[in-house]
Amino acid sequence: MNSNNKNIPLIDLNRVHQHLFEEFKNSIDTVIKNNSFVLGPDVEKFENEFSGFCGASKGVSVNSGTDALHLALSAAGVGPGDEVITVPFTFVATLEAIEMCGAQVKLIDVFEEDLTIDINQLEKAITDRTKAIIPVHIYGQVARMQQLKEITAKKGLFLLEDACQAHGAGEFGIKAGALGDAAAFSFYPSKNLGGFGDGGIVTSSSEDIAAKVRYLRNHGQAELGQKGYHHIVSGFCTRMDSMQAAVLSIKLKHLDEWNSQRIKVAQQYNDAFKDLPPTLPVAREGTKHVYYVYAIRSDKRDSIREALSKRGISTGIHYPYAAHLLPAMVHLGYKQGDFPVAEKAANETLSLPIFPGMSQQEVDKVIESVIAVTREV
Ligand SMILES: *Cc1c(COP(=O)(O)O)cnc(C)c1O
Numbered sequence: 001m002n003s004n005n006k007n008i009p010l011i012d013l014n015r016v017h018q019h020l021f022e023e024f025k026n027s028i029d030t031v032i033k034n035n036s037f038v039l040g041p042d043v044e045k046f047e048n049e050f051s052g053f054c055g056a057s058k059g060v061s062v063n064s065g066t067d068a069l070h071l072a073l074s075a076a077g078v079g080p081g082d083e084v085i086t087v088p089f090t091f092v093a094t095l096e097a098i099e100m101c102g103a104q105v106k107l108i109d110v111f112e113e114d115l116t117i118d119i120n121q122l123e124k125a126i127t128d129r130t131k132a133i134i135p136v137h138i139y140g141q142v143a144r145m146q147q148l149k150e151i152t153a154k155k156g157l158f159l160l161e162d163a164c165q166a167h168g169a170g171e172f173g174i175k176a177g178a179l180g181d182a183a184a185f186s187f188y189p190s191k192n193l194g195g196f197g198d199g200g201i202v203t204s205s206s207e208d209i210a211a212k213v214r215y216l217r218n219h220g221q222a223e224l225g226q227k228g229y230h231h232i233v234s235g236f237c238t239r240m241d242s243m244q245a246a247v248l249s250i251k252l253k254h255l256d257e258w259n260s261q262r263i264k265v266a267q268q269y270n271d272a273f274k275d276l277p278p279t280l281p282v283a284r285e286g287t288k289h290v291y292y293v294y295a296i297r298s299d300k301r302d303s304i305r306e307a308l309s310k311r312g313i314s315t316g317i318h319y320p321y322a323a324h325l326l327p328a329m330v331h332l333g334y335k336q337g338d339f340p341v342a343e344k345a346a347n348e349t350l351s352l353p354i355f356p357g358m359s360q361q362e363v364d365k366v367i368e369s370v371i372a373v374t375r376e377v
Pocket residue numbers: 063064065066067090091093094136162164165185186187188198199200
């Protein structure tokens with residue numbers, strides 16, 4: 001069958017996994033033979049590799065990006081009575097992690113231009129109770145971290161990157177993971193770096209934060225080498241599996257190449273769509289956008305989506321609801337109209353297929369179809 005007639009998925013993990021099958025099998029065999037399944041040498045090796053990749057001195061792995069956010073906040077001392085500022089244009093986990101600490105979620109809107117935190121609204125949102133800020137590097141585009149760092153340093157606030165969509169992204173030559181006081185990454189399978197199940201990591205250059213995350217993730221146990229079963233605080237059970245670490249170590253070696261492939265597809269989309277009505281994503285000057293998501297924006301989003309689907313092109317919506325309007329978050333007390341930029345984006349964004357291993361034919365077909373469809377609707 002001519003691949004022109006095949007449906008084009010939003011993402012196809014097989015394209016990258018098929019080349020690495022033998023390597024995965026061998027590494028999993030080794031984990032089985034080593035009889036070390038949770039934490040252990042493979043996990044430590046991956047932690048060092050990933051934090052090194054980011055340029056952060058410490059990496060402490062956990063079982064998800066959500067847990068990485070939660071434990072990083074806990075390690076910074078965030079708890080009941082504190083406020084944490086973040087944005088409504090994100091995956092719900094950013095807000096959940098704040099609530100897991102017993103802290104209060106406080107939202108401010110995002111910039112229209114790139115949907116990252118609107119730093120102009122930040123200072124007036126900060127109160128005596130504010131303890132931390134979580135900028136979200138949405139779609140793989142980093143927030144304005146240099147400016148955020150100036151504000152948080154001045155006010156003594158903890159700056160936690162939600163880098164769950166931003167493995168390998170950066171600003172002014174510094175990578176996500178090393179742009180704040182700490183960062184949380186997810187290794188959910190579909191992320192730019194994903195395992196064969198759930199996983200996550202906290203990176204930081206603070207020994208104190210890393211040490212606290214390390215014992216919080218493992219039932220509050222003091223580190224190995226010290227007395228076993230010596231629980232210094234009541235913690236959590238959120239450790240990384242050795243198999244995930246082994247798989248992630250293999251995949252990390254290819255991350256830069258895979259990100260380059262995403263960027264190349266994004267550049268072709270940008271060039272092809274520059275005169276069309278839909279608004280295109282922006283990679284800010286001085287940043288490296290890694291296009292976890294390539295989202296166009298149109299007030300005719302739903303008709304474009306339907307027409308693309310008829311042509312065999314899968315699309316996604318990240319995300320169809322601004323977080324403050326989710327039933328799960330009504331208790332925060334926000335209402336429709338509170339964050340107009342995020343709300344409008346939720347109605348307009350449409351994610352196009354973008355993934356490493358995408359063929360030129362597929363890219364061309366998406367381009368051709370988007371051009372045709374935006375004329376029709
Ligand atoms: C994926 C994601 C998370 C949560 O990661 P999990 O590993 O699924 O827990 C948090 N924030 C953002 C922005 C994400 O995209």
